[in-house]
Amino acid sequence: MELIRKLRSPENKRVLQAIEELRVRGWLEDGSLDGVLLCHVHMERADLFNANLCNVDLHQAHLEYANLSMANLKKVKLSRANLQGANLSGADLRETDLFKANLKDALNLTDDQLSQAKRIYGAVMPDGTTYDGRYNLEGDFEFAKWGQVDTDDPKAMAYFYGVSLETYLRGQGIKVEETIEAE
Known part of the structure; x- marks a missing residue:
């Protein structure tokens, strides 16, 4: 699919355009991306409000300052992803892998959300500290x-x-x- 190829572009501008195209077609919210491999993507400052990214592999993704509010991130692989400054208000983190993710300055991220993740080992927490196993x-x-x-x-x-x-x-x-x- 052409839009998936655009999502994998190293150019943030092309990635943001692809995300908007997916939204216009209704594919960002309907689960069409289920299971897609999007390792290392450059989604900095992306508007992923209400996106259904269930089972997507976002290993080492660049999601700095992205809007992930109300996003379905269930079973998403976010290991080593950079989520610095991302808005995670109401995001579903059930069974999400946050192994060594950077959550520094992440917004609206609650203990309830984090307690439903699969793994957070080695992650940098919103306050800049290393995850302590709590x-x-x-x-x-x-x-x-x-x-x-x-x-x-x-x-x-x-x-x-x-x-x-x-x-x-x-x-x-x-x-x-x-x-x-x-x-």
């Missing part, structure tokens, strides 16, 4: 187990996430004093 996501645990990390050991998990033990425990809702008393 949502206990299935995909993060699978990745840790694959790396032979003892998921029941808070010290091992803190090391896995690359955060201090105190930060990890705080993310788990455990007070540091409680762990000292338990030892």
